[in-house]
Amino acid sequence: MQFTGELPGNPSEDLIQQIVGDRRSASLPWLEEQIGDALYYAVLRQSAWAIDLGILVPGAFRREAVRILADVRPEFASIVIEGENEAEI
Secondary structure, eight states: OEEOSOOOOSHHHHHHHHHHTTOSBOOHHHHHHHHHHHHHHHHHHHHGGGSGGGGSOGGGGHHHHHHHHHTOOTTTEEEEOTTSOEEOO
16 A cells, blocks of 8 residues: 555544554555554453453454555555556555
8 A cells, every 4th residue: 555645534544644654655464454453452452351352363353454444545545556557445
């Protein structure tokens, strides 16, 4: 994923910006993993004592990570496939 430098325009982009910081690009598998981890640990901090979330792994949030990536506007980032033209999300 290639970032344009545009400021985040929604909560999904805010989360991604927190994860990638100043990077100009990140691989989708790495980004999915990082988003899943961030969601998992956020839920653990908020309510793990009340539920059995502690037995799950961060990968359990992978579907939500994909949904978050789908919320990304082309003004914020686009998918770049090696050897092909850019494909906007």
